[in-house]
Amino acid sequence: MDSLYNPTAVESRWQETWEAEGLYAAGAGRRRDDSFVICVPPPNVTGELHMGHALNGSIQDVLIRWHRMRGFDTLWQPGYDHAGISTQNVIEKQLVAEGTSRREIGREAFLERTWRWLDETGKTIMGQYRRLGASLDYARERFTMDDGYVEAVMTFFVRLWDAGWIYRENRIVNWCPHHQTAISDLEVEHVEMDDTLVTVRYPFAEGEGGISVATVRPATILADVAVAVHPDDPRYRDAVGREVVVPVVERRVPVIADARVDPEFGTGALKITPGHDPTDFEIGRDHGLEVLTVIGPDGLMTAPGFEGLDQRAADARVVEWLEERAQLEGHEPYRHSVGTCERCHSRIEPLVSPQWWCRMDELGRPAIEALRERKVRFHPESQHRFAIESLEQAPDWCVSRQLWWGHQIPIWTCPDGHRTCTWPPPDACSECGSGRLERDPDVLDTWFSSALWPFATLGWPGPTDELERYYPGDVNVTAREIIRLWENRMIFSGLFLLGEIPFTDVIITSTVLAADGRRMSKSLGTGVDPMEPIEGHGADATRYGLLKISSTQDVRYSLGAIEEGRKLANKLWNVARLILQQTEGSTPEARPRTLEERWILARLDAARAEVEDDWARFDFSAATGVLYHLTFDDFCDWYAEAVKPPLYDGDADCRATALRALELLLALLHPLLPHVTEEIWSHLPAREGRLIVSAWPEPDPTEAEALDALDRVQEAAQVFRRSGVQVELESDEERRIFAAVVRPERARAAGDVESELARLRKEIERAERMLANERFVANAPPEVVDGERAKLERYRRELELLGA
């Protein structure tokens, strides 16, 4: 064993061994009936591991390993999401590069091509999870487009249809002109953009005057059907009910009153374009106005005389028309936020189109109730409230997408227009019996299938033993922005289809920002590939660093925290070398006789309790702190130093106990640092099997006396090291440990007695002042007051010893 721990070789060797020996498999190490189940948030098939994955993987693995060591039947389900729009985007780009397009090659060839590409180059993330040491049951990898999974998706849709919650409606939707599909509000990314706000005069149809209106999109004037003002706006009281003439197209349209108009903005008058603006669509619908369309699905103009123009050119032409007639009253630069497609960043075009919708009221109600009753809990608590509010406010779900890559909607239409929704596919129309059926070309929203992940991966809808055994699961770990897209939908679909929520706890992880506090992003160049620290410092160190910085808020990536993890692994490695070198021929067994042995066993148990509490509360950062100080301070600096003399002397009890103490330390550290601990474990004598499935330490009766005695020794060491004065200790045992660890003969002879005296006097003064305060003594909790008294006494005693 080298004195410098080298993680790279060790880590991959153990990853391969664990997996090959089946120790990642569900049920490995099982010694009890309870199960513990986590489904990995299925990453996009086309994606690569990023820092967020590394953090959520570390969290999930700690929980899985901890439960596995305690004998639970653990299942950590791996797999991928087909990621409809994202994957289609990748393939389409390839086709364009090859000088063709998806429409040119056709739907069938396109899908074939996508499958082929995925088989060849997709699905890389699970390999990267392996390198992190994530103990997923890789043999069970699933994909949301697997045959069995498709059954689940189709069944879900048909159930919703049968419940009467699926409907088709023409509505204004977020339309991505590049992908030529509707996308949901949640897939729209708002970005600040600079535009020009122009003010346009709409003359009254009869008589003098007119109304001025502000717009950033002059081209949509062609589709105007009204001008709206606020009902209480005194400026326009007389205008309501009259007609104005829309520029360019010279159409007469009414002036209407609607409270949704903000009288403070611009001129206080709003042009109404139901075909191309969501608010206008609603206003138009409520006033019974016509919906006119002048922009096509490709984002180009369709208005007569403007056909094929892009909107910028159309804007210019309209502005020109207005200028010629002096109807352009002004233009100013204007910065506002604009919706873009989160995948291709094209500007979203609000377009009216027929889509399939899923009603959310009936589906959401039981989920809201379950959340209120805390049947599932979000951590941190603030996200729990957010989850409830999002469900309460959830609009109906637009489930159709005009894409090819995805689950095609199971609705068939006969020539008479009757719709049949069944699975397996129908042979004939359910109403007229016609055999000439045509399937709806749209596919389902990707999140529609993700919503089924926790149970579709267990074989739902078929009744299976696995569903029986592993459903519902336990924990789900994900990012904040996924709550509405995924968490809430798993909750309501689990309740609807199986009557139970798929998990009891949802951990919302911090967003890992770059070291300078900016978002990690490829385009900004601020991203850090987690493979870098894993290769450079080790997976153990990376896991440690990420968990150490994790918290309830956003965190900055810190290489320092990862380096701390590397030091911890190295320290552990070296103390193991010390013990292993001195204990050849011994077997691990707790045979504590001396004070320091009773003490370290008590400390190990206290740390076990703390760490278990931290893991259980999902406070991963706190646990890293406890384990770090346990290893460095207690185990290495005190225990190992104290037992060196008897260890070198060949004391058999001491050696057996040292091995046992090391074992316990390894077990506590294993969920956090699986590789280095397993490597050391494999060098332990008389140990068969692997640490990964070995028993978690049982609670041990705490030895309060031993803890107190070591406190005294440590305090004495502090005083001695600072001042050179030896404090009286209570027993030979205490004096022996003091001598072994502090080694007075080697310590600097002359300490700084003066500053130590000053320190003590200051402390004594403080304690005296507090105890002199009658109200403090009367009101403070007794243990606080007693604590102060004890401190005072100790300081006085030390002052005496220092010869004052």
Place this chain on the structure above:
RNA sequence: GGGCGGUUAGCUCAGCUGGUAGAGCGCCUGCCUUACACGCAGGUGGCCGCAGGUUCGAGUCCUGCACCGCCCACCA
């Protein structure tokens, strides 16, 4: 515009239901003490964002203010 969170040592951050401030890194001083210099021992360093309030006592609770993030939102 709405919601959530932050402001503590030079840096990155802990501080649970109020009891008189901590860690890691950095810096300074000793040590190559036979596990580890990726180490050991000691030290320097904080009016805990600002202003009020409650309390015997306030990073900790309340109010207001100032910055800084994140999420959400149809201001033309």
